[in-house]
Amino acid sequence: MQLNSSLEAIAENRLIAGWLRALSRRPDQHNRPHEADAELIPLPGGEQLLALTVDTVAEEIALGFYRDPETVGWMAAMVSLSDLAAVGATPLGLLVSATLPQEAAAGWQAGVARGLEAACRAAGTYVLGGDTNFGAQPSVTTAAAGVVARERVLLRTGCRPGERLYATGRLGGGGPVAARALWSLPEALVAGEFRPRARLAAGQALAGLATACMDSSDGLIATLDQLARLNGVGFELTTPLAELLDPAALRLSEALGLDPLLMLAQPHGEFELLFTLEAARELPEEISARSGGAPLLLGRLVPEPGVIRLAGERPRVVDGARIRNLLDEVGGDLPRYTEELMRLVQEAAG
Amino acid sequence: MQLNSSLEAIAENRLIAGWLRALSRRPDQHNRPHEADAELIPLPGGEQLLALTVDTVAEEIALGFYRDPETVGWMAAMVSLSDLAAVGATPLGLLVSATLPQEAAAGWQAGVARGLEAACRAAGTYVLGGDTNFGAQPSVTTAAAGVVARERVLLRTGCRPGERLYATGRLGGGGPVAARALWSLPEALVAGEFRPRARLAAGQALAGLATACMDSSDGLIATLDQLARLNGVGFELTTPLAELLDPAALRLSEALGLDPLLMLAQPHGEFELLFTLEAARELPEEISARSGGAPLLLGRLVPEPGVIRLAGERPRVVDGARIRNLLDEVGGDLPRYTEELMRLVQEAAG
Numbered sequence: 001m002q003l004n005s006s007l008e009a010i011a012e013n014r015l016i017a018g019w020l021r022a023l024s025r026r027p028d029q030h031n032r033p034h035e036a037d038a039e040l041i042p043l044p045g046g047e048q049l050l051a052l053t054v055d056t057v058a059e060e061i062a063l064g065f066y067r068d069p070e071t072v073g074w075m076a077a078m079v080s081l082s083d084l085a086a087v088g089a090t091p092l093g094l095l096v097s098a099t100l101p102q103e104a105a106a107g108w109q110a111g112v113a114r115g116l117e118a119a120c121r122a123a124g125t126y127v128l129g130g131d132t133n134f135g136a137q138p139s140v141t142t143a144a145a146g147v148v149a150r151e152r153v154l155l156r157t158g159c160r161p162g163e164r165l166y167a168t169g170r171l172g173g174g175g176p177v178a179a180r181a182l183w184s185l186p187e188a189l190v191a192g193e194f195r196p197r198a199r200l201a202a203g204q205a206l207a208g209l210a211t212a213c214m215d216s217s218d219g220l221i222a223t224l225d226q227l228a229r230l231n232g233v234g235f236e237l238t239t240p241l242a243e244l245l246d247p248a249a250l251r252l253s254e255a256l257g258l259d260p261l262l263m264l265a266q267p268h269g270e271f272e273l274l275f276t277l278e279a280a281r282e283l284p285e286e287i288s289a290r291s292g293g294a295p296l297l298l299g300r301l302v303p304e305p306g307v308i309r310l311a312g313e314r315p316r317v318v319d320g321a322r323i324r325n326l327l328d329e330v331g332g333d334l335p336r337y338t339e340e341l342m343r344l345v346q347e348a349a350g
Numbered sequence: 351m352q353l354n355s356s357l358e359a360i361a362e363n364r365l366i367a368g369w370l371r372a373l374s375r376r377p378d379q380h381n382r383p384h385e386a387d388a389e390l391i392p393l394p395g396g397e398q399l400l401a402l403t404v405d406t407v408a409e410e411i412a413l414g415f416y417r418d419p420e421t422v423g424w425m426a427a428m429v430s431l432s433d434l435a436a437v438g439a440t441p442l443g444l445l446v447s448a449t450l451p452q453e454a455a456a457g458w459q460a461g462v463a464r465g466l467e468a469a470c471r472a473a474g475t476y477v478l479g480g481d482t483n484f485g486a487q488p489s490v491t492t493a494a495a496g497v498v499a500r501e502r503v504l505l506r507t508g509c510r511p512g513e514r515l516y517a518t519g520r521l522g523g524g525g526p527v528a529a530r531a532l533w534s535l536p537e538a539l540v541a542g543e544f545r546p547r548a549r550l551a552a553g554q555a556l557a558g559l560a561t562a563c564m565d566s567s568d569g570l571i572a573t574l575d576q577l578a579r580l581n582g583v584g585f586e587l588t589t590p591l592a593e594l595l596d597p598a599a600l601r602l603s604e605a606l607g608l609d610p611l612l613m614l615a616q617p618h619g620e621f622e623l624l625f626t627l628e629a630a631r632e633l634p635e636e637i638s639a640r641s642g643g644a645p646l647l648l649g650r651l652v653p654e655p656g657v658i659r660l661a662g663e664r665p666r667v668v669d670g671a672r673i674r675n676l677l678d679e680v681g682g683d684l685p686r687y688t689e690e691l692m693r694l695v696q697e698a699a700g
Contacts, residue, residue, distance in 0.1 A: 143445055145400065
């Protein structure tokens, strides 16, 4: 399949295109490339789709975002479960491939297992099996499987101008743990470990209703940029950004005098669902009850392809492509990345 | 679930027990721990089981067994597909999480993709999606999903004394590439790269017939030892070992004057299926046609729990536990491991 030029403007999409060029696609795969957070395959009978996804947690450990094995286990489970949530699937369970550091293997195994178990209890699912390896650099890969009815599955594609944009909860929650590690912040500014929850109940409540859905695991701006490119639409955020911020991200932004956009533009996201509803469609009542809080209205979809506009006294536009390509542009140099990202955010603010 | 003491005698089983103690088990999971090469979960309706498995190829790259990215891609696909073969499942597809080396990412991506694609074409399946990371140490994790009817699924458990033991093909094929890397052998002794094939057609032909089945990915002796412990049986190999050896393994053994047992006892296996049939049961005709060659009769099951006996003029016994625990015992010291393994093999021979 040919990627369109808008998707190819993003370094990560070009990386994916490299795989797509070389690999044949299963003819009956329900989703096209990029079109869903999980891969969707018809099960025997054809009415149900199997949702499958895989993710590796490694870089976040190396960078010190996740400081203990229990956090690593929790995050490894949630990152895959969140992909199931974003397609509206009910989990069947997780597979885990863990690479333990040789010199502390027993402690790592116990901690990762505790984190996996706690995450599975929180999400109502199970680790089904897995594989253990040993290496210098610890990592945990999870694959998740779930089931969703074909006529209710959520895709990233299908939304249109005029519709409303929501999030299942406050955003930017992944920012503080990243900032703590990269800027060596004092513990008091970012207390505790990161324990986001995959929005499985919300995804199931939205199944068959949302016109598009994607999780915010790469941060709000990257997610909106990808949705905009896939759907040929733009977004106007009408709710002030500070009101969208997760409490920890808001506290940190206020303490350091940061533009709220920074926490939403940096790429270490959280596991909320961003979704769109037709303007005439009411939010389903069950979503608030089942997901532990009312979704936030972020704004609306506009016809300008790829545009992310922040409403306010003086509307400003966010350059999604620049922000998403920045890490690639600076060759992975993180101090320079942070500096440049702050500059881009200021430009958008100015 | 409690592991029995026989399983706990093996270091790898104790490692797995560490996970099992900490993780709740899905109540309707079809297989108990250790009981199948893939995890088995009832699909909606209940007649079909979803087979899921995950494996990481990393150590074989670090050790130089797989010398090029294409081999890594092929092996990563086959290692997971072989687990589906061993439960009799039909693959739905693969997920791939690849960690590419930063300094040669493009070449690695292209090579791994070629290997994955070639393996999928050979096996009649597809890569469904995946995830890309970057790190100092390359690795490829695959998860595979397949489907098998509940009443036809193959387990590792269920075989009994008096039954016959078969393999879908010649064994020891993983040995030469390991020996080449560890002993720095001249290229002429071990030509080419490793391209074993998962025995999917054979597994499907055996589904509902074999009383137990397990793939030989950890080598013949480790596989027999695990089957013996799980079933409380022993094995007597009546076919001379040299007749069981894969051509490359036989050639290398003859060139270096090695006991044929060495290639079957070392842990870098291949992807044949070891399976058991009731003595009165004929081999299904389709298995030869579909799997590309007649299975080999290895021997028979005996009542002595855990025993692996080699028949011949003077019967000898292989110490499966010693062999399987050896790498752990020597603390991963590979030169010492090789030396000790050769000594254990000689003891069994003497």
